[in-house]
Amino acid sequence: MRIAPIQPGSKPELAELEAVIIAQRGRVSPLYQVLLNSPPMAHGWEQLLTAVRNRNTLPAELRELVIIRVAVLNGATYEYEAHVPIALRAGATQEKINALGDPDKLGSGLSELEHTLITLTDAMTRNIKVPAELYKQVRSHLDERQIVDVMVTIGAYNMVSRFLVALEMGH
Structure with a gap:
């Protein structure tokens, strides 16, 4: 890890922010301990x-499969390990999680919708642009709000994974 974490409770000026993080997440994880080096960024991130x-x-389950795929594509071990248990609790099977494990291809066991959203994840993560035909497929499954939600999820977790990998968290 390239930046030292701030231990929860060690800086009184961070107590309120730490309380918000704990209320939302149950704890101040190592990721948030690093983010606390910049309180405004930690707050916005949260x-x-x-x-x-x-x-x-x-x-x-869909949200977590998308997040796991972003982690796989970006080599973000910390993110992957954090979200596999969440995905399993949300109903994802180990087979579906395993289908996401190869950054060069998708494995079997995904539904048509899951495959479409993972293909969207790959496009947005690798190329940023979403081809018209892929967008049409996404649109056939999701309404406008869901499309915004999935695209924000993909974008946000690309931010997370890039931060984690750049700071060598999870090595």
């Missing part, structure tokens, strides 16, 4: 990621 995780119209 707000965005709480919305992505808790106010999303995608079913939790």
Whole structure:
């Protein structure tokens, strides 16, 4: 890890922010301990990621499969290991999680919708642009809010994974 974490409770000026993080996440994880080096970033991060995780119209299983695929594509071990148990609790099978494990191809066991959303994840993560035909496929499954929610989820977790990998968290 390239930046030292701030131990919860060690800086009184962070107590209120730490309380918010604990209220939303149950603890101040190592990721948030690093983010506490910049309280405004930690606050904004917490707000965005709480919305992505808790106010999303995608079913939790779909959301977590997308997050896991982003982690696989970006080599974000910390993110992957954090979200596999969440995905399993949300109803994902180990077979579906395993289908996401190869950054060069998708394995079997995914539904048509899951395959479409993982293909969207791959496009947005690798190329940023979403081809018209792929968008049409996504649109055939999701309404406008769900499309915004899935695209924000993909974008947000690309931010997370890039931060984690750049700071060598999870090595």
